[in-house]
Amino acid sequence: MTATVIDGKAFAAKVRGKVGEHVARLKADHGITPGLAVVLVGEDPASQVYVRSKGKMTVEVGMNSYEHKLDVNTSEATLLKVIEELNADPDVHGILVQLPLPDHLDSDLVINAIDPAKDVDGFHVSNVGLLGTGQKSMVPCTPLGCLMMLREHHGSISGMNAVVIGRSNIVGKPMAQLLLNDSCTVTIAHSRTKDLQETVKRADIVVAAVGRPEMVTGDWIKEGATVIDVGINRIDAGLKDDGSPKTRLVGDVDYASCAAVAGAITPVPGGVGPMTIACLLANTVTACSRANGLKEPEGLTA
Numbered sequence: 001m002t003a004t005v006i007d008g009k010a011f012a013a014k015v016r017g018k019v020g021e022h023v024a025r026l027k028a029d030h031g032i033t034p035g036l037a038v039v040l041v042g043e044d045p046a047s048q049v050y051v052r053s054k055g056k057m058t059v060e061v062g063m064n065s066y067e068h069k070l071d072v073n074t075s076e077a078t079l080l081k082v083i084e085e086l087n088a089d090p091d092v093h094g095i096l097v098q099l100p101l102p103d104h105l106d107s108d109l110v111i112n113a114i115d116p117a118k119d120v121d122g123f124h125v126s127n128v129g130l131l132g133t134g135q136k137s138m139v140p141c142t143p144l145g146c147l148m149m150l151r152e153h154h155g156s157i158s159g160m161n162a163v164v165i166g167r168s169n170i171v172g173k174p175m176a177q178l179l180l181n182d183s184c185t186v187t188i189a190h191s192r193t194k195d196l197q198e199t200v201k202r203a204d205i206v207v208a209a210v211g212r213p214e215m216v217t218g219d220w221i222k223e224g225a226t227v228i229d230v231g232i233n234r235i236d237a238g239l240k241d242d243g244s245p246k247t248r249l250v251g252d253v254d255y256a257s258c259a260a261v262a263g264a265i266t267p268v269p270g271g272v273g274p275m276t277i278a279c280l281l282a283n284t285v286t287a288c289s290r291a292n293g294l295k296e297p298e299g300l301t302a
Contacts, residue, residue, distance in 0.1 A: 003227075003258075003260075003261075003262040003263060003264055003265045004153070004264040004265075005259075005264075005265060005266075006153055006226075007267075007271075008149065008266055008267075008271040008272055008275050009270050011149055011152060012145075012275050012278040013274075013278075015148065015275070015281075015282060015300065016061055016281060018297065018300060019061045019278070019281045020061040022300070023061055023063055023285060026289070026294070030292065032292055033064050033091075034064070034284050034287075035063060035064035035066060035089075035091045035092045035093050035094070035284075036093070036096065036280070036281070037066040037067075037068065037086045037094065038051050038054055038055065038067050038098060039082060039083070039086075039095070039097045040067070040069050040070070041071075041072065041097075041098070041102055041105065042071070042101075047098045047099075050098065051067065051098055054096075054277055054280065057277055057281060058281065061281055063281070063285075064091065072102050073102075073104075074105075076104075076105055076109070076110070079105060080110070080113050083095065083110070083114055086114075087113075087114065087115040087118065093118060093284055093291055094120035094283060094288075095115070095118045096120055096121050097110055097121075112124055112125055117287060117290065119138050120141075120287060121140060121141065121283075122138040122140035123169070127139075128173075131174060131177050131178075131302075132177055138283055139174065139301070140174045141275075141276045141283065142170065142175075142276050142279070143171055143174040144178070144275075144279045145275025145276055145279045146175060146178075146207060147175075147179070147182065147302060148299075149266065149275065153226060157179070157183075157184055157205065158182065159183060159185070161187075161203050161204045161205070162176075162184040162185065162187070162206075162207065163186075163189055163202070163203035163205070163206050163207070164176045164179070164186065164187070164188050164189065164207045164209065165189045165196070165200065165207065165216065165252070166208070166211070166230075166252075168209065173188070175207050175209065176188045178302055179207075181302065187199060197219070197220045204222070204224075204225055205225065205226050205228070206221065206226070206228065207228045207230060208230060208251065208252035209230035209252065210231065210252050211252065212231070212252055213233035213250050214251070214253065215252050215253075215254075216229075216252060216258060217254045217257045217258065218254065218256075218257030218261050220258075221262050222261075223261050224261075225261075226263055228271075228272060229251035229253040229255075229267075229268050229271055230251075231268065232249060232251065233250050234248070234249055235250055249269050250268060251267075253265070255267060282297070285297050286301050
């Protein structure tokens, strides 16, 4: 048995296409252009690459991109003032503060200063509460991307057994909630779970979001199960010709052994990763539609 590979790159392109169509309709029918503001504090190289990529894709789908780059020593008061101005700006429908923030800034305080209706990362405590009670909210991008891929592959996931490995506020907990809202039977497993392997082996859907390279192996997976690998880990891959260290990207799942028994699996790279930015764009269009009392885009929300 060879698993179907769920191509996140191709699916993300499809999602961006839908976003672009909805943006074009908002412009043509209502004269509205959705706007996404990204706030970056400091010079973290990975964050800079990510912010550039977000800005480029925002413009590609026809939205306005606003970037606010602040010095690494920016005070909390200054950052909160920027957020306050963005909250009040009618041209900005989505606000994202790039994490991690420098140590002297309180991430929770900063995130909860964002207007929940513009919180396209879905991290505001109000959005967490709304999602947890099954109400309309902004949903974190990575779990939303995973849910979209599962729906696309299965049609309906109602009644399926799902195990989420990992209990982070960014992926594990919201992922479990989304699966529950789609009528799965959900187990959240983690480092303290007794007999983790047996727990995972009962699942029709496995979402691995634990941050440990290749932890989940094929003997953990039930035959025919769908495996969604959220992990992005850089591991040692020997030396380059010039003697410098070489690394490669792997997920939380040992791809080869799991692909041999799974029914479907996401690769790393090229699986969940590309969906995160696509869902950020989808959330911005959703926020814009809600702000203007217009119909939400179909197939782009939870």
